[in-house]
Amino acid sequence: xxxxxxxxxxxxxxxxxxxxxxxxxxxxxxxxxxxxxxxxxxxxxxxxxxxxxxxxxxxxxxxxxxxxxxxxxxxxxxxxxxxxxxxxxxxxxxxxxxxxxxxxxxxxxxxxxxxxxxxxxxxxxxxxxxxxxxxxxxxxxxxxxxxxxxxxxxxxxxxxxxxxxxxxxxxxxxxxxxxxxxxxxxxxxxxxxxxxxxxxx
Numbered sequence: 001x002x003x004x005x006x007x008x009x010x011x012x013x014x015x016x017x018x019x020x021x022x023x024x025x026x027x028x029x030x031x032x033x034x035x036x037x038x039x040x041x042x043x044x045x046x047x048x049x050x051x052x053x054x055x056x057x058x059x060x061x062x063x064x065x066x067x068x069x070x071x072x073x074x075x076x077x078x079x080x081x082x083x084x085x086x087x088x089x090x091x092x093x094x095x096x097x098x099x100x101x102x103x104x105x106x107x108x109x110x111x112x113x114x115x116x117x118x119x120x121x122x123x124x125x126x127x128x129x130x131x132x133x134x135x136x137x138x139x140x141x142x143x144x145x146x147x148x149x150x151x152x153x154x155x156x157x158x159x160x161x162x163x164x165x166x167x168x169x170x171x172x173x174x175x176x177x178x179x180x181x182x183x184x185x186x187x188x189x190x191x192x193x194x195x196x197x198x199x200x201x
Contacts, residue, residue, distance in 0.1 A: 030123035030160070032074045034201040038067040038170060042192030044085035044110065049184040054093030056182065058108060058140065061087035065192055070200075074123040079132075083190060084111040089142065112138035112176070112190075114154055128160040138178050150180040154190075170194045 041064055048057035062085065069079025087110060092103040114136025121129045133155040141147035156174020163169060171193050178186040 029125065029162070030071055030074055030120045030128050031201050032071055034198050035070045036068065036079075036196050036198050038194035038196035040065060040170075040192055040194030042083075042172075042190060044083075044087065045189035045191065046087065047186040047188055049182075049186065051182070051184070053095050054091055056184070057090045057092075058110065058186065059088045059090065061085050063190065063192070065190075065194070067194060067196075069118060071118070071120070075120050077118040077120070078115070079118055080113070080115050081136075082111070082113050083192075084109065086110075089140070107143050109141045110138065112136055112152060114152060116154060120160075127162060130158040130160060132156050132158060132172070132174060138176070138181075140181055148181050150178050152179065153177045156190075160196075166198045168196050168198070170196055 041062065044061055044063040046058040046060045048055050050056075063083050064085075065081060065083035067079055067081040069077050071077035087108055088105050089108040090103055090105045096102075096104055114134055116132045116134030116136075119131045121131065134153075136152045136154060137149060138152045139147050139149040154174045154176045156172060158170055158172035158174075161169045161171075173189065173191045176188040176190055178188060
């Protein structure tokens with residue numbers, strides 16, 4: 001699989017890593033009947049599929065996201081996430097080269113909305129380990145405004161690095177299965193680092 005690399009991506013990912021490891025020692029824990037609201041940046045890992053002799057690829061790029069949720073017990077919660085990545089799609093192969101003299105590329109906006117269950121393995125820990133999974137919807141829209149949408153499944157893990165009683169940093173990595181774009185399924189990954197705020201309880 002081929003992906004275009006941009007220097008800004010490496011800088012952004014390095015900055016997010018520094019933010020995570022510089023987080024202050026934790027003083028909070030996950031408790032029942034608390035809500036959280038998050039926002040942050042991340043990386044959308046694209047995928048490619050073969051269509052007859054040609055390869056269609058949605059490339060990797062930066063993403064932005066917001067997430068909100070609620071722990072109804074100290075271990076179990078629900079949350080929703082909205083994310084967006086502005087990237088490119090490329091069609092390549094011998095037929096494309098023959099007809100158009102080379103690869104065809106264009107800007108594509110990929111966005112998704114999902115609802116997930118959240119399980120906290122150690123609610124009383126200094127830092128919390130989370131397992132997440134759920135269903136959602138994703139859409140890819142090209143420069144002409146044409147779009148295709150699909151149901152999705154996601155599964156992943158996350159950490160909640162508590163900085164204060166209410167403020168935390170959350171790295172999150174999840175696999176995203178996109179069922180049907182252009183009659184093909186895609187395997188994507190969403191890697192994010194968010195800052196979050198806890199309230200209620």
